[in-house]
Amino acid sequence: MTDVHPDRLHQFVTAVTAGLGSDPLEQQLVADQLVGANLAGHDSHGVGMLPTYVDGVSHGRLKVNGHVSVARDDGAIVVLDGNRSFGQVTGFETMEIAIERGHEHGLALVGLRDSFHIGRIGHWAEQAAAAGLISMHFVNVAGHHALVAPHGGREARFATNPFCVAIPAADNSPSVLLDMATSRIALGKARVANNAGVKVPNGTVIGTDGILTDDPGVMFSSPPGALVAMGEHKGSGLAIVCELLGAALLGGTTLQPKNPGDGSVLNSMTTIVIKPGAVGDPVGLRSEVDSFLTWVRSSELAEGSDEVLTPGQPEKRARIARATGIPIDSGTFGELVAVATQVGVDGEALLAGA
Ligand SMILES: NC(=O)c1ccc[n+]([C@@H]2O[C@H](COP(=O)([O-])OP(=O)(O)OC[C@H]3O[C@@H](n4cnc5c(N)ncnc54)[C@H](O)[C@@H]3O)[C@@H](O)[C@H]2O)c1
Structure with missing residues (x-):
């Protein structure tokens, strides 16, 4: 393991995406989300994804400097095409529109279909929470072979279809952030x-x-x-719902043999945002949320457990623990150096500070 300072990791991702031809905003959005995922403790969606992105660009499956385009706009309902652009850009643009429409109408549904990988979904829920909005996200994963077996099966039929909900606290960080794969x-x-x-x-x-x-x-x-699949038949069922609401509802690509894909990681995501003040008293809601979470955490412990956590607490703790160093395993370190070399960047020097 090598500990790399988050700022150094951010510079590394910025340099590699610049090497791919990304403009400065794209470089920053990709680096913010990947390093943000490492900081939140989710190395699975951190800088280790970069080789997949470099591979996507070099094989023409991921478009540099692309943006969402509007397929449908009915005010509180918007459907966007991701155009195989960087998910860090399409996710950001989707949430900007969702936030604007959520504030305007009190409730909005914004669909993003067939974007390249949009990474850690909690990142998008945090963007909504920072603007004072509750958000829910149903997401599917297509473009490549199935990964997850349905309950009772041993052959994969869908992917890790994430589901996410966040509720903002008084400081607009999420008081609750449930962000999970359904596998x-x-x-x-x-x-x-x-x-x-x-x-x-x-x-x-x-x-x-x-x-x-x-x-x-x-x-x-x-x-x-x-x-x-998580949670036996219940998690398997939630994954199916994410496939259908996250993609089929929008006209996005579902994962089935008639849509074979080209090996890309494509996400479609249905986001629903709610402005708390449009439904009730936002101050009352925050106080109810806080007292309920305190009550939940006060449960007497089960045998073998040291504490009761609520969704989002592990990520907050990881951010504190990793503020000055993110552990990168040797396999991932080697892959990062290799992709940096591919785009003409001395990755070892950037990561190790030589
Ligand atoms: N873009 C994609 O295609 C895609 C696909 C799948 C997953 N993902 C992302 O992968 C990431 C990891 O997903 P995961 O399912 O492995 O996350 P996880 O299992 O680590 O955490 C899931 C949720 O449980 C909470 N949690 C964790 N430990 C807890 C505990 N002890 N007590 C109470 N709550 C706890 C977390 O705060 C989080 O909300 C997520 O950010 C997800 O968005 C993305």
Whole structure:
């Protein structure tokens, strides 16, 4: 493991995206979200995604300096095309529109279809919360083969379809941020574990033999195994809902054989934003949220547990713990240096500060 200061990591991502031809705003949005994911403790959606982006650009699957385009605009309902642009740009632009319409109408639905990977969904919920809005996000993942087996199956039928909800606190940081893959673990967590040569929790992946295992390598073998849906039939059902509301509703690409894809990571996302003041008393809501969260955390502990956390607390703690150093495993470090070299950047010097 090498600890890299977040500022240095930010400079690294900025330099690599500049090498790809990204304009300064795109460089900054990509670096903000990837390093932000590492800071929040989600290495699966951090700088380790950069090789996928460089590969996407070099094979013409990811468009540099692209933007959303409006497919439909009915005021409180907007549908956008992601145009295979950087998800850090399309996600940001989607949320800018959602925030504007949410403030104007009290409630807005903004769909983003077929963007390149939009990364950590909590980042978009934080953008809405910073503007004082509640947000909900249903997301699908298409463009490549299925990754997650439905409850009762051993063949993958959908991907890690994330679901996210955030409620802003008085300072407009989220008081609650539920941001999760609907598989027991995200694919990126299996990638990070595989790169680091460690196991994943037993039963989070299933081999092609139909046997649950702790070996992340089954996801990278040929043919690959599958991730296991969280929460048995309930999580499997939520993943299906994310596929249908996140993509089918918008006319985005769903993951099924008639849409074979080209190996890209494409996300479609339906975002619903709510302005608390349009529904009730926002001050009363904040006080109710705070007292409820305190009540939840006060539960007597189950055996083997040291504390009760509420959604979003682990990310806040990770930001404090990682403020001056983000651990990068040697596999990911090597991949980062290699992609930097590909775009003419001395990555080792940037990361190690040589
Ligand atoms: N763009 C994509 O295609 C895509 C696909 C899948 C996942 N993702 C992202 O991957 C990231 C990781 O997802 P994940 O499911 O591995 O996250 P996770 O399991 O680490 O956390 C899920 C949620 O549970 C909360 N949590 C974690 N530990 C807790 C505890 N002990 N007590 C109470 N709450 C707790 C977290 O605050 C978070 O809200 C997310 O940011 C998600 O948006 C993106």
